[in-house]
Amino acid sequence: MEHQTVTTQRVPCNAYRSEPRGPRKRARDSGGAGCWERAFERALAYGEAAGTALAETLWPTRCAICDTPGEAVCQACLRSLPYLDWWRACPRCGAPFGRVQCSECNPVTMAALDRHELPFDACASAVVYNDATARIVRAWKDAGERRLVETLADLMASVTAPSWRAERPTIVPVPATAAALRRRGFDHGADLARALAERLSLDEIPLLARPRSFDQRSLARSGRIKNMENRFKPLPGARAPASVLIVDDVYTTGATLFAASEAARAAGARQVRCVTFARVW
Ligand SMILES: [Zn+2]
Known part of the structure; x- marks a missing residue:
């Protein structure tokens, strides 16, 4: 017993x-x-x-910017990043000094790109693209320091407006080309979307198919935008939620986000906003 x-x-x-x-x-x-x-x-x-x-x-972890051992980005470098001032930035395209009059998305600029307006409703970026922020992006994407996605996502979450979050948009990554995926060995866009979705407690879906490989480094802005037209397509059978938040690491000319936004709208999204880590200026 x-x-x-x-x-x-x-x-x-x-x-x-x-x-x-x-x-x-x-x-x-x-x-x-x-x-x-x-x-x-x-x-x-x-x-x-x-x-x-x-x-x-x-092999100690080293700061992607100053190479000091300790953290993937040291606190001193993190404090001195070229943060974009939201009060001065364009509320539509997120250009750093376009709050009153934006040189990037005004009707004349749009007409030069054969457009009436931006294909997305709004865009925000966390930092200006310079030597320091380029080092972060390169260390993350090309040198394989994947922990840096946490830094990128933290900063991107901080510039995602509460009014955007309130609409509970679904996060959509910009898919990498198959060639970039092979070269890097990981899908940086998917990693970034996942990390941001976690921070904002939002859903995340792979809505867009991978575009074909192409090189547009030698092209000017209008050439890049033309070159990117129709590059993205919705995944077969994919249906976009009403509100989406497209995430990418760098806003260079806007060509990639233009094309991704149009594909998201084609898939049924009515509200399309974008957020990036860095903005070329
Ligand atoms: Zn603008």
């Missing part, structure tokens, strides 16, 4: 080492298998922590 009482008693998870009698049977009967699993998970976690500590000793 006493023995039965013992076998039905739950064994505390941290007591498995001190139980000398019939531990397997007791573990099975009492649901203690979870203890072994947790012990195994703890052992794995210790192993992982030890591996991380060793890797940090051999």
